[in-house]
Amino acid sequence: MTETLTAPALAALSALLGDRLVTSQADRTQHGRNETYYPDAPPDAVAYPETTEDVAQIIRICAQHDCPVVAVGAATSLEGQHLPVHGGISLDMNRMNRVLDLRPQDLNVTVQPGLTRMGLNAHLRDTGLFFPIDPGADASLGGMTATRASGTTAVRYGTMRDNVLALEAVMADGTIIRTGTQARKSSTGYDLTHLLVGSEGTLGIITELTLRLHGLPESTLAAICRFDSVADAVNCVILTIQSGLPMARIELLDHMMVRGFNQYAAAGLPEKPHLFLEFHGTAAGTAEQAQGFRDIADEFGAQGWQQATSTEERTALWAMRHKAHYASAALGKGKHIWPTDVCVPISQLAEAVVQAQNDAVALGLTSTIVGHVGDGNFHAGISVDPDDADEMARAEKFTRALAETALRLGGTVSGEHGxxxxxxxxxxxxxxxxxxxxxxxxxxxxxxxxxxxxxxxxxxx
Known part of the structure; x- marks a missing residue:
């Protein structure tokens, strides 16, 4: 044990939780790992709360003994948010995974933070409603809120910031607070709800969430097409957004990302920049939207238009897109992936993407680009060997240059990863x-x- 979990603190937590406080090497190791390149950082112990009061009592004990507390859900975050780098307690929220109150007439649901987005949508299957935020991984809703997640559907449905109506949280002294209401708006007090959204567990531990739901579209149509250059693809996106076409998803894959999909999943796609698209609405509406997009895309030399309306075809298409992290790893011959993202005004998107591609080539790095380009957000996945100091230094130089590019163009150093x-x-x-x-x-x-x-x-x- 490190000094962050003292014997008195351990004794108090053991008395509270019994076998729900675990200090085994296996559990500690598991909770100190991440999907990217950060070094392992195991906690001193893992606590498994099942109720808000459990969390509050754990926090009170840890506050009394100055013991760090780091909440973790599905551990899919890409900037090491869940790693207990100062030891202490890893607060595993996965047993707090229930739907507490579903109100279809108000288009909202209250859940515990350990429930995953796919788990919620399975629960909603027969209601005609769904929760649209889709970061790719089957992330926990508490983690998605803490990192202000978004994903492929943000261009139409917004981010977690737009879809959290209210929450319950345990503060650093163990106090339980509630923020927000089920009403769609309020003019009272400081907006603590959205201060906690995106705070990465540094201001409070979220224990309940009231989320906005949306009606399932009558018809969903997916499509892909390719372009001769990233600039053509991105400029097509810019004109699409400026034209007011109601896209549900619009994703860019550069030629290196396509190559990764071909190696990882035998996708058989021509190695050129692609757009993956989705349209929501009535059957007539989605057909009209798709044709409107095709008319714009033709101006930029789009080729290879394919569309899918069946659930199986659409699921296969987006399953491939959601495997981008693993396809990047396949392209890098199994190296670790250093993921990074930025977000810029869409008018500056083409310049930012092309600059990132040029920087990767100049630095001799294998890098893929994939992005939710409808809102100006894109991701780069750089293949690195953490034991190769020179390659790590070049990757660091790339991420720094990408951040500087984003800021120069009026954007942010992270639109999604946090x-x-x-x-x-x-x-x-x-x-x-x-x-x-x-x-x-x-x-x-x-x-x-x-x-x-x-x-x-x-x-x-």
Whole structure:
């Protein structure tokens, strides 16, 4: 055990949780791993709460003994948000996975944070409603809220910020608070709901969520097409958005990402930039939307138009897109993937993507690009060997250049992955004096710095 979990704290937590407090090497190792390149960081112990009161009592004990607490759900975050880099307790929320209150007439549902997005949609299957936020992985809804996730459908349905109506959270002293209501708007008080959304577990531990639901579209039509250049594909996207065409999904894959899919899944796609598309509405409406897009795409030399309306065909198409991380790894011959993302105004998107491609080539890196380009957000997946200091240095140079490009073009250093460990170094450049006010908020909410310490805010300034 490290000094962050003292013997008195361990004894108090053991008395509270019994066999739901685990200190085995296997559990600790599992909770210290991540899907990307960050070094393992095992906690001193893993706690498995089942109720909000469990979480509150755990936090009270940890506050009394200055023990760090790091919440974890499905552990699919890409910037190390769930890694307990200062030891302490890994608070595994996966047993808090129930649907608590479904209100179809109000288009909302209240859930516990350990429920996954796919689990929620399975529960909603017979209601005619769905929860649309789709980051790819079957992430926990608490983790998606804490990282302000979005994904492939954000261009139409928004991000978690737009779809969380209210929440319950345990604060750093063990106090349980509720923020927001089931009403669609409010003019009362500070907006604590959306302060906690995206706070990465540094201000409070989310224990309940009230989420906005949407009606299932009558018809869904998916399609793919390819272009001779990324610039053509992106400029097609820009004109599509500016034309007001109601896209449900519009995803860019550069030629390297397509090559990765061909190697990983024998996709058989020509190795050119592709757009993956989806349209929601009535049968007549989706057909009209698809034709409207084709008319725009033809202006930019689109080729190989294919569309799918059956559930099986659409599922296969998006299953391939959601395997981008693993396809990138296949292209990199099994190396670790250093994922990074930025978001820029859509008018600047072509310049940002082409600059990223050129930087990767100049630095001798294998990199793929895939993005939710309808809202200006794209991802680069760089293949790295963590034991190769030179390659890691070149990858670091690439991510720094990408961040600088995004800021120069009026964007942000992360539209989706969040800050965690990896993006802290860019916070001052993006936020300037506002960063000090963020530190003041953290100090007010968590004066002992026990909630996910070492994340979000750079430690030196």
């Amino acid at each position: 800050v965690g460990l990896g993006k802290q170094k860019y916070m001052a450049a993006e936020h300037g004096p506002a960063l000090d006010w963020m530190r003041r908020i953290k100090m007010a909410f968590d004066p002992k710095n026990i909630l996910n310490p070492g994340k979000m805010l750079p430690q030196d300034h």
